[in-house]
Amino acid sequence: MPKFCANLTWLFTELPFLERFEAAKEAGFEAVEVLFPYDVNAQDIVNELGKHELQMALINCPPPNYTGGDQGFAAVPGLEERFKKDFGRALRYARTLGARHLHIMSGVAEGPEAKETYLNNLRWAAAEAPTQSLTIEPINTETMPGYFLNDFDLGRAIVTAIDAPNLRLQFDTFHAAKITGDVLGTWAATRDITTHVQIAQMPDRGEPDQGEIDYPAFFADLDAQDYQGWVAGEYTPRTTTVDGLGWITDT
Template sequence: MRRFSANLGFLWADRPLPDAIRAAHAAGFDAVECHWPYDHDPAAVRDALDETGLPALGLNTLRGRPGENGLSALPGREAEARDEIDRALDYAAAIDCGAVHVMAGAAQGDAAAAAFRANLDYACDRAGDVTILIEPLNHHDAPGYFMSRAEEAAAIIERLARPNLRLMFDCYHQQVMGGDVTRRLERFLPITGHVQIAAVPDRGTPDHGELDYRHILTVLDSMGWDRPIGAEYRDARPTDETLGWLTALR
């Protein structure tokens, strides 16, 4: 049976994180992930994880100032970027979270690329058993973001050749930025650390829109993907009213 992770940055976002973890468990999710948990006491988050038995799959480094969407590809901001990497890894250790997504930020050019590589090297050195993830974001939702396509992230991963550096393959972002999701998954799954889903173009529940996730999930099954798939979608309804897809796609 397929397993799914609730992204609590969007699902049950109206509740404190420990309560959202409990809601995800009650709804039948197999894991959780989040965006920026730092306002919540990690001990309370860890208690909720232990109580429910749900693993925490990932969290993000902070985005910086409004519009920056991350710090690690911003030349001259290395000290801040590394402080946020440290903060994320420390929080991940406190809640036994498996991965940290290092957010690049809105930046372009050779200096940005060099800054990002250096900060990723720092993160990989510091991470221990935690996986470092990088994620291309589409230019409609994240204008000017350093990476928008899986091919760009793959080139960075290949160049750095760090065993704990992996791709976060968000099917929503990759469909918006050119599609061909099946072949991209077939090409990049060997370097992928996490897969996320949402409808295209509205980023809603993964049971409508341009992508047929019944097909996408069958492709993942055929390639041996057995880790929880992240549900990172937005819906105006209360989360408990949006979960019909969960049974259908299992």
């Protein structure tokens, strides 16, 4: 069975943020991820992780939360210095929290100059933090209009071009379904460069149970390939988080 972790930005939101760590542990999770933890004192998060013996699987870069604002800057020409500053802050948080992965968001951009900017920034980041696992994630343009990294072939091209051991792909099944319509096929084509997985069902982005994506087959693929990374539940619970966790015990 895959190793599941809880995305505390999406799950247990019926509780105050710092109480979600205990709830995740009580639900059986051994790891959590938080998309944008920067509005919370890092030591408070470290305390919760330690108290409940949880690992931090992933956080996002850049800070602060992108809601209502920019969705990253890594591919945006002219914002290279802002990217470096934001990356530095995110890296400090990642190290303090012991985050296994730091996801670098490309932002809204297009064209050859954006691609060159993205390559240069990622190459710099990989060299700046050689011991930190960095990820990039293809995100569908319905969810994030204009997002630069919106294609899995482009994701492979970027990872291949950077050719750094600490830069890999982050595979989100919901975005894969939106982008290609073929989650299992897209996984087969990208699993060799993937280091982190996130899951949600189509079309409602709810629990990974009934719906369009064949999760028993997907989880069987992960097991057959001995995938050792985390599989994060990044979905909107249809009722309460705990009431919707049957998909784990049914796996």
